[in-house]
Amino acid sequence: MSKLYIVPTPIGNLKDMTFRAVEVLKEVDLILAEDTRTSGKLLKHFEITTQMHSHHMHNEHKTTGGLIEKLKSGLTIALISDAGTPAISDPGFLLVRTCIENNIEVDCLPGATAFVPALVNSGLPNDKFVFEGFLPVKKGRQTRLLLLAEETRTIIFYESPHKLLKTLGHFCEYFGEERAVSVSRELTKLYEETIRGTAKEVLEHYKNKPPKGEIVIVVGGKK
Numbered sequence: 111m112s113k114l115y116i117v118p119t120p121i122g123n124l125k126d127m128t129f130r131a132v133e134v135l136k137e138v139d140l141i142l143a144e145d146t147r148t149s150g151k152l153l154k155h156f157e158i159t160t161q162m163h164s165h166h167m168h169n170e171h172k173t174t175g176g177l178i179e180k181l182k183s184g185l186t187i188a189l190i191s192d193a194g195t196p197a198i199s200d201p202g203f204l205l206v207r208t209c210i211e212n213n214i215e216v217d218c219l220p221g222a223t224a225f226v227p228a229l230v231n232s233g234l235p236n237d238k239f240v241f242e243g244f245l246p247v248k249k250g251r252q253t254r255l256l257l258l259a260e261e262t263r264t265i266i267f268y269e270s271p272h273k274l275l276k277t278l279g280h281f282c283e284y285f286g287e288e289r290a291v292s293v294s295r296e297l298t299k300l301y302e303e304t305i306r307g308t309a310k311e312v313l314e315h316y317k318n319k320p321p322k323g324e325i326v327i328v329v330g331g332k333k
Contacts, residue, residue, distance in 0.1 A: 113186050114205065114209050115186070115188040115189070115217050117188045118219060119131070121224050121298055126222045132158065134219065135158045136159075137186070140160070140180070140185060141163070141188045145166070145192050149162060152190075178208055198223055224294075224326050228294035228327075228328055232306065234329075234330045239265070240263050242258070242265055245269075256284060259284045263331045266327070271320075271325060274316055275313065278313040282313060286309070292304060292305070292329075294326045295324070295325050
């Protein structure tokens with residue numbers, strides 16, 4: 111029976127790959143990977159020899175139609191991203207939506223995603239939260255920040271290391287210097303760290319220690 115599997119992959123530590131994820135990737139007819147070079151190393155590590163095709167944000171609009179036809183013909187396909195759960199700030203939403211529109215079964219496996227450990231590690235309220243992913247780089251950034259300044263729930267952002275100082279500076283400007291902030295870096299990896307404090311304190315920390323690696327920012331809601 112045709113089915114699309116959404117398969118999370120480790121965000122750093124290969125031991126976070128689940129037994130079920132390995133089993134599915136070995137059994138499907140085709141694996142769709144965001145970057146076949148990156149995913150190729152993962153598949154080699156787990157001795158997965160399934161055929162792999164490229165599926166990323168630059169080609170997904172062109173390839174989705176053909177993938178639906180493959181699924182309708184009875185193939186089983188797994189979608190993976192470079193790290194974490196596909197469709198969370200990564201390609202995947204378009205293919206999942208199109209499968210649902212065509213009555214093709216979708217099965218998302220549980221597994222690694224960066225924002226959950228960052229949220230729990232932050233010590234900030236996690237009973238209600240908002241996932242924002244990446245802020246707009248230019249157009250719409252100010253509008254988004256002004257809107258989020260009034261958000262009372264905990265807010266989660268993804269950010270690149272070279273934009274972290276700019277973003278923390280904007281948090282000081284729009285949310286206030288005393289707003290609680292937690293920055294988790296290199297989650298599950300050797301140099302994993304979480305820095306907690308006010309927006310001003312965390313900004314000063316990274317001014318003196320330029321950040322590296324993948325970053326998740328957790329911001330306390332407005333009180």
